[in-house]
Amino acid sequence: MAPARGPSRRMQKQGPPAPLDESRIGGKRKLAAPTNGAIKKQKKGGAPSVAKAKFNGGPKHAANSAGKASTKGSFKPQQKPVKPVKPLMADVEDVDGLSELSGGAVVDDVDVMEDELSDVEATDVLDLDDDELGSDADDFANALSVSEDNDVVDSDQEVQKGVWSEDEDSDAEEALTAANIAGLSQRLDQQQAQADAEAEAELADDALQTNIAPADLDMDGDEEGGRASKLAPDLQLLRTRITETVRVLSNFKELRDPAWSRAEYTQAVLKDVCAYYGYSPYLAEKLFSLFPPLEALAFFDANETPRPMVIRTNTLRTHRRDLAHTLINRGVSLEPVGKWSKVGLQVYESQVPLGATPEYLAGHYILQAASSFLPVMALAPQEHERCLDMAAAPGGKTTHMAALMKNTGCIFANDASKDRSRGLIGNIHRLGVKNTIVCNYSALEFPRVMGGFDRVLLDAPCSGTGVIAKDPSVKTNKTSDDFLRLPHLQKQLLLSAIDSVDHASKTGGYIVYSTCSVTVEENEQVVQYALNKRPNVRLVSTGLIFGKEGFTKYQSKRFHPSMKETRRYYPHAFNVDGFFVAKFKKVAATPADAVKAQGTPAEQARVSNVANGVANGVVSGEVDADVGADDEGEDGVVKLNAFGGWDDEEDAKYIERSLKKQLRRKGIDPKSSKSKAVRALDPKKVTGDVSLNGSEGQGKGAGENKTE
């Protein structure tokens, strides 16, 4: 049976998606999905059909194999007979929440969506040496595989010129797309037939090698010296079992075996998810709990395939249509990234390395994940404003801000890492940015370094759970400690961002907080902390036309109702990296006391300690859902005594626990020598491995390398 056809995620447009269907969760796992951004000939993953899954272990088969497996006691839910069930397709439609996958936010910030194309001509071409290319050049220079075929791309310049000669936002753009993509589609169809045949052969081969007797497989691998412990996990069997268990969980009342609880089913599916996709149990559970079961599976699947390569036109140097013409003539197959962006181009195939074309070197574009556009679009910096990018390297967002500001006003691009700042400086030069000053502080030092900005972007260091397709090491290298350490740093950075904004700015007064992570700890909980500690800010609309609403509740946690103004992005829903964007408006000044407390040496040392990984306190997610409302007087003026300090009871406990842990790590028992421990616990004395200016204060999350 031929696998289901359809464009791979690489080929799918980014942005609001079609509703999720079974073919998207029924796909065979790609064992070696390219993660280096290489654009290869598309061997369509082609989700195997439901029927195929059933052939290999649908309800009947699963029950049979589970029946045998039950003698080993390795997978409880499958040990019981599975009731006959409806076809999965029908269930998919019934699952709560999936219909919401198409984003539905309202555009209320029209300036964000206005044409970003500038009139600046592409004349100011820099002569760059290698160092100036910035990190993205290195990352991508060799990434694109060169296609041997030339017949795909229509390189007829005259025809294309005609297509692109008029207003960019016209039907002509789609005609270009059609001309450009038609050849590619034809070839892909041919390749598809061949790929189908190969996939069938591969499956048969796999079955011979590992599927000798699926029911005999011991998934625990605890059968000492037994045959099972030597076999690779049977992916087909795992896949089938995951699908089956998720289906039961999605319609629990109807399909469950009464002998098994939801928790048991969940534990079973998590165990299989870890074996199948390679997650640590800790992270698998954390991510699984974010979604309804069926959607969680779609999320895990999407993390197995790379997102489309996207370039952002640098409107300081060129126009998107001109750039598209030039690149098409170089053999690049591309089309506009989606209606939501006027500057993005999605690349399907390239015969040249996109990190080394003359246009790249001349700064006409930057390789940038589509979701990285979103925080800057939400920030919407205006011409002549004074803006701060608190964690800027390697500068994808700074240079986007500069383009929106048409090189006017002033941007302070700060990053704690001097190393990463080299890439930032390279990109600033290459892209012709002239309104930016680079600085190297720990952002925790703002606003003491300087303040009074019209807008501040905090694209925070994070765990990178939104970019697992790019960096699969996140699946196993994140621990519970990371999800305490990073959020703590993010919270303090966000307070610094808020305090650095001028609430009385005539044009601004906005803060945007973003991460390339999807965890609640790093997103809603951080935002809620800021709302609690800074009642002089309000969440406002991001103005982004797609994205899912932030959570107002998650497990036992409750967040402020305005959290629905924040936006979540998922790879399975929008074919973009996982991202989170929140936009605040500052409505009153932060009292000097609160800022001062933040800037004391003790506080600085303490936060840097925590950021360095010594944190181990539980950050409370429980919140006062009325925060914000109660703090406002009748005249709308915020009661300034509502501000939370940093040395309140919660933080004090947190600090103590963190520092005790630091002592233990250093081999010192905090209880052994009272005086010594007390001395060591004094933040002022902890200077050995703490620096406020360098990169020591930064989170070491994978995400910090994942976006530009």
Ligand SMILES: C[S@@+](CC[C@H](N)C(=O)[O-])C[C@H]1O[C@@H](n2cnc3c(N)ncnc32)[C@H](O)[C@@H]1O
């Ligand atoms: C997600 S990356 C930023 C990506 C960047 N905004 C872009 O679009 O290219 C996070 C950055 O935060 C920086 N960072 C970490 N801790 C910091 C701190 N305490 N102060 C300032 N920057 C910090 C890291 O060096 C890293 O470059």
